[in-house]
Each structure stands twice: as C-alpha cells, then as structure tokens.
Amino acid sequence: RKEVEQDPGPFNVPEGATVAFNCTYSNSASQSFFWYRQDCRKEPKLLMSVYSSGNEDGRFTAQLNRASQYISLLIRDSKLSDSATYLCVVTGGYQKVTFGIGTKLQVIP
Amino acid sequence: DAGVIQSPRHEVTEMGQEVTLRCKPISGHDYLFWYRQTMMRGLELLIYFNNNVPIDDSGMPEDRFSAKMPNASFSTLKIQPSEPRDSAVYFCASSWGGSGEAFFGQGTRLTVV
Numbered sequence: 001r002k003e004v005e006q007d008p009g010p011f012n013v014p015e016g017a018t019v020a021f022n023c024t025y026s027n028s029a030s031q032s033f034f035w036y037r038q039d040c041r042k043e044p045k046l047l048m049s050v051y052s053s054g055n056e057d058g059r060f061t062a063q064l065n066r067a068s069q070y071i072s073l074l075i076r077d078s079k080l081s082d083s084a085t086y087l088c089v090v091t092g093g094y095q096k097v098t099f100g101i102g103t104k105l106q107v108i109p
Numbered sequence: 110d111a112g113v114i115q116s117p118r119h120e121v122t123e124m125g126q127e128v129t130l131r132c133k134p135i136s137g138h139d140y141l142f143w144y145r146q147t148m149m150r151g152l153e154l155l156i157y158f159n160n161n162v163p164i165d166d167s168g169m170p171e172d173r174f175s176a177k178m179p180n181a182s183f184s185t186l187k188i189q190p191s192e193p194r195d196s197a198v199y200f201c202a203s204s205w206g207g208s209g210e211a212f213f214g215q216g217t218r219l220t221v222v
Contacts (some may be wrong), residue, residue: 034210043215044200044213046210049210096154096164096165097157097211098154099144101151101152102152
C-alpha cells in the first residue's frame with residue numbers, strides 16, 4: 001500500500017461548482033498534513049495546512065480524520081484559476097515529507 | 110529572499126553521460142529534499158538531509174544516483190551514467206524543522222536521449 005494515496009482524476013467541474021478531494025495515508029503516526037497546489041510545469045506550492053480541528057481559508061476547507069486516516073480538501077464556488085493539480089502531503093518522523101500523486105482539477109467555463 | 114534556486118533549469122544529455130544538478134536552499138532552512146517527478150509516478154522523494162547530513166536515501170533508485178550536501182547552502186544530485194529512464198523533472202526543496210512546509214525550487218527538467 002502506498003504511504004499516501006489520491007485519486008489522480010481528472011476532475012472536470014463547471015465554474016461555480018463545489019468539488020472535494022480525499023487523500024488517505026497509511027502511517028497512523030503521521031504528524032502533519034498539508035495540501036499543495038501545482039500548476040502545469042511549475043513547482044508545488046503550499047496551499048494550506050490541515051489541522052485536527054479543520055480549517056478554512058476563503059473558499060477552501062481542509063479537514064483531517066485521524067481515525068480513518070484521511071484528509072480532505074473542499075473547494076467552493078470553483079474558479080477557472082483553481083485549475084491545477086492538488087497534492088496531498090503527509091509528514092512523518094524526522095520531517096520526512098511524502099507527497100501523493102496529486103489530483104488534477106479542471107474547472108470548465 | 111530569493112527562494113530555493115536550482116540549476117540548470119533544463120538539461121539535455123546523451124545516455125551514459127554524467128549529470129549534475131545543483132540546489133541552493135533558503136538561508137536558515139535545515140532540511141533539504143530532492144524529489145523526482147514523472148507523469149507515471151508523481152513526486153518521489155529521493156533523499157533528504159538535515160543539517161547537511163543525509164537522513165534517508167531509500168528513495169534513491171540505484172547506485173547511479175548520488176547526492177551530497179557539503180555545506181548548508183549547497184547540494185548536488187549526480188547521475189552517472191545517465192539513462193533515458195532518468196528523464197524527469199527534479200525538484201529540490203528546503204524547510205525549517207518543525208514547520209513542515211517545504212519550499213520548492215523551479216526544478217530541473219532532465220532529458221536523457
């Protein structure tokens with residue numbers, strides 16, 4: 001089983017739609033969780049951290065479920081500019097950072 | 110801050126040649142990561158350093174790959190000899206221990222023909 005698993009998509013959604021991605025992780029001792037965004041032919045950049053209590057940043061909401069070992073990202077009112085690949089990231093012991101393969105989102109006009 | 114700086118941005122080389130990729134992390138960061146990204150496998154962690162010391166190199170595909178970090182401001186990833194299957198984008202990233210946020214360089218796009 002992969003350490004971090006994501007549905008690669010693509011998810012094609014119309015502008016204004018709400019879309020959600022899940023990501024599962026295998027190591028129950030994982031410590032920190034993040035969502036990164038990667039635009040085509042660019043480097044990944046931090047989108048948001050994921051806290052146990054859940055957190056929101058504008059149209060973006062991230063949640064963590066430690067019991068089921070998954071994190072989620074919800075995007076409301078999708079914009080064309082949200083089109084990108086969203087990478088789930090899990091950090092374990094000694095700050096080892098493991099990325100999921102990424103979920104590709106395409107927002108359609 | 111200039112961010113993580115990688116060079117070269119693009120590299121085209123012939124099979125069998127030695128390739129050296131370079132990275133300058135963000136000043137003050139104590140972790141440095143080397144990743145490889147392909148369409149099929151996504152982002153794979155090759156090796157990472159803490160305070161210039163290699164911590165985990167289990168992701169290095171084989172002996173043809175080696176990485177060094179002689180000081181806090183410089184790291185290299187070397188492939189010798191290179192093979193066509195090494196073609197990928199290689200990213201270097203750095204972070205400050207405890208923050209969990211990794212900052213990436215713009216990557217080196219390697220093509221081995």
